[in-house]
Amino acid sequence: MRHYDFAPLYRATVGFDQIADLMDRVLANDVSQPGYPPYNIEKTADDAYRISIAVAGFSDEDLTVEVKEGALLVSARKSENDEGRTYLHRGIATRAFERRFHLADHVRVTGASHENGMLHIDLMREVPEALKPRRIEIAKAQPRQAVTRDVQDAETVN
Numbered sequence: 356m357r358h359y360d361f362a363p364l365y366r367a368t369v370g371f372d373q374i375a376d377l378m379d380r381v382l383a384n385d386v387s388q389p390g391y392p393p394y395n396i397e398k399t400a401d402d403a404y405r406i407s408i409a410v411a412g413f414s415d416e417d418l419t420v421e422v423k424e425g426a427l428l429v430s431a432r433k434s435e436n437d438e439g440r441t442y443l444h445r446g447i448a449t450r451a452f453e454r455r456f457h458l459a460d461h462v463r464v465t466g467a468s469h470e471n472g473m474l475h476i477d478l479m480r481e482v483p484e485a486l487k488p489r490r491i492e493i494a495k496a497q498p499r500q501a502v503t504r505d506v507q508d509a510e511t512v513n
Contacts, residue, residue, distance in 0.1 A: 392452055402480040406456065411472040412449040418474060420467045427456040427464060427476065461486075 394408040408429060410418060419430045430453040461483065467476045 391448060391450070392454070394454065399477075402482075404462075404478040404480075406476040406478065408454065408474045408476075409472060410469070410474045412447045415469050418469065420464070420474075420476060422458070422464055425458055427458055427478075429454045429456075429474065429476070 392409050397405050399405050413431045432451045433449040462480045465477045465479045
């Protein structure tokens, strides 16, 4: 496994340590990330996103969606009510899972819906007014008036 050193990045930038930490975390978890359940992330508008997770076999009561410490946590636990059933083939995976998505600053979850075996989670990025770019008006410089003193005035002061 490769390990990248981001120390030179810290010397040349200010405030990007979260990005370097995120890249470090992604590279470290690259192989250990499970593929179940499959999901899509789509951009639905300039500041809107949707995460769609395939959750076939799970009901609304089996699913949990929560935001905690800057991360979106989606988990599912299937209640065991298979008594009396005999499966000849069981291809629909209903094993418990936990999927974590790290949210960027100012991204909040606006809603979640479950339809046709898909869990849709809608997200919106809301940048505060104080952080939005704003144009600063440049004032015209006032012309300076030259201060002149007579040589005679300067001699009387000394």
